Amino acid sequence: MSRVRLLVGTKKGAFVLTADGMRKKWEISEPHFAGWEVYHAKGSPLDPERIYVSQSSSWFGQVMQRSDDGGKTWKAVGNSFPYEGIPGTHQWYDGTPHPWEFKRVWHVEPSLTEPDTVYAGVEDAALFKSTDGGQSWKELSGLRGHDTGPHWAPGAGGMCLHTVLLHPAKPEQIIVAISAAGTFRTDDGGETWRPINKGLQSAFLPDPAATVGHCVHHIARHASRPDTLFMQKHWDVMRSDDGGENWREVSGNLPTDFGFAIDVHAHEPETVFVVPIKSDAEHFPPEGKLRVYRSRSGGEEWEPMTSGLPQENCYVNVLRDAMAVDTLDDCGVYFGTTGGQVYCSPDGGETWSAIVHDLPAVLSVEVQTLP
């Protein structure tokens, strides 16, 4: 029988949660890297026993870890992320120039084709690539060196490159998202990049339809339709059907179109999940009700999925990398909260239950479907 393995990054360590294909009975590991922030952990699609982890701390900086046995043991690998050349400046919150400074790795994305290749999205925003299993990292500097780079500015969470999408059929195409610069695409393996933000509207910008400056929170796609992208933006849920060239809003009847997490059903490319969050400042579910909204029409029409989720007095957040889907026949959907709960729906969002209630604040959730 197939198994699933959840990789949960939290404010105080990483946890590995495992279950068989029924997804009813879970084993929860002891904390890995206890006391450290684990922004993200992700396994290689080519070798699921290989897992990369971003481990960081305000005291001790960035450490990268790699496991080659499915998370049983770990080895610290390269943690040097040098910007190419003279880094220069981007904009600070007040619009003044501010030096580019590496702070942490927000997201790791193992290659779909090369077992030893992995990408890292970092703060201050840049994309790094390793071709030796994480031992050494080289910046794909054409991104940060784009003409608009000096005009990028951070969102409140920092100027982070948090989303890396690798095209399943075109290895040279990579899409990344940066808060608060927007979405960028390369079609030559990372040498050159261009903004792909046409159709995005951000009311906080002097020009709401500006080329860059949009606070994109997360982007998801289905592997069978790689040119269709679903985006949760600071405000608005957006959709593109041409690889990001053009975007249109599909927020429809959502109770609020703000949120962080978004994902696509493993077997239904038009089924999308979001968790609406109240903003600008609150960042908790509207009305104290934790609801996953599901669209089976690729957006516009959304239905609340509430069975098993708290429907009163719930004031947690669900962060951008904290939702994932497995690939079992009945698609499992997972998300973690800043209150330390990790929820599982083994039936495509119909019903939910908490795998665990009391972890540290969850920063990220990834799932591996294992034979």
Added chain:
Amino acid sequence: MSVHVRMELPAPLRSLAKVKSAVVLEVEEPATQHALVSALEERYPMLRGTVRDLVTGERRAYLRFFACGEDLSHLGMDALLPEKVIRGEEPFLVVGAVSGGL
């Protein structure tokens, strides 16, 4: 020429390096803070960049250096270690800012 220096690390770094107590490091002379941290990183590669910034080479902002009852944090990485530390009579302490974070 080299000397042997006993270094006390904060618990998270002991855990990362998989050591239970102070580490004893062989430090090339002149025995500066820089030479000591280099010896630490050579002996324990997983600690590279955790005590000093990888780009600037400076002590991390949330860490302090103490020895012999003195705060050595602001002497600079080129400062020589105190004589009693070099003779192995006193440890060199790396201390994290108090608080475990949220």
